Structure formats: structure tokens, C-alpha cells
């Protein structure tokens with residue numbers, strides 16, 4: 001059935017490409033109004049796809065499965081990554097407040113910090129968490145996780161939301177003439 005970790009690796013690629021697009025929006029949007037509009041959509045992506053969908057799969061399924069395999073949850077890699085998910089949520093909330101206040105200077109600063117923070121988080125998972133998971137999980141564990149992720153996408157994220165988000169990213173690519 002494949003590997004559940006590959007699903008998460010693929011989502012990392014999507015998140016990284018959106019961070020690149022968001023950098024471009026921050027630097028090349030022609031007016032404050034346009035910047036606010038797209039940043040609002042980027043925040044929707046970050047809270048729905050990155051947090052609810054992706055971090056949700058890690059928090060609710062991958063980490064508990066690894067704990068059952070003997071990886072400690074109170075210190076070490078799982079504790080660090082779970083804490084970073086919480087920090088990321090707070091950072092997105094700060095950016096949401098910047099948008100409400102139309103404070104683009106603060107938004108740019110917060111986005112820059114968030115972008116570096118998330119890139120480091122994903123790097124850590126790609127290089128430490130996923131290799132560890134692939135070593136500890138048997139094929140049947142990976143199969144079970146894939147099923148859990150499908151249920152998570154339908155019940156927690158919502159039916160059709162994933163496709164809607166991919167369409168939104170395509171629109172950004174066209175409107176900002178960014179090569180996919």
C-alpha cells in the first residue's frame with residue numbers, strides 16, 4: 001500500500017512551495033490591499049492544510065504509533081516536534097491579528113520568522129522523524145496509518161477541502177506569474 005511517511009513527505013513539499021509563493025507575494029504584491037487579500041488566503045492554507053491536516057496527522061496518529069513502538073513522548077524528538085506545532089499555531093494567530101489590524105510591517109516580520117521556523121521543523125522531520133519511523137514501523141503499521149490519514153482528511157479537514165486548496169495555490173501561481 002506504500003508508506004504513510006511518504007504522504008507526509010509529499011505534504012512537506014506542498015508546504016515548502018507555498019512558503020516560497022508567500023515570500024513572492026510579500027515582496028511583489030502591487031498594493032497593500034492585494035497583499036492583505038493573498039496573505040489572508042495563505043493563512044487559510046497554513047491553518048487548514050499545514051496545521052489541521054498535516055500536523056493533525058502527526059499529532060493524532062504518527063506520534064502515538066511511535067510511542068507504542070517505544071519512542072518516549074515526554075522528551076526527545078516527539079516532545080520537541082509537538083511543542084513546535086503549538087508554537088506554529090501561535091505564530092499563525094499573531095499573523096491573523098496583524099491582518100485584522102492591517103499592520104503589514106508586523107505581518108512581514110512575523111511571516112519571515114514563521115517561514116524560517118517551519119522550514120527548520122520540516123527539515124528535522126525529513127531527516128530525523130521519518131527515517132526513525134520507517135525503521136520502526138512495519139508495513140502493516142504504515143497501512144493502518146494511511147487509512148487513518150484518509151479518515152482524518154474526510155472527517156477533520158472536510159470533504160473536498162484538499163482539492164479546493166490545490167486550486168487556490170494554482171490561482172496564486174497564475175496571478176503572480178510564478179512557475180510551478
Ligand SMILES: [Fe+2]
Pocket residue numbers: 055058081085121125
Ligand atoms: Fe510536524
Ligand SMILES: [Fe+2]
Pocket residue numbers: 008012054055058122125
Ligand atoms: Fe510534518
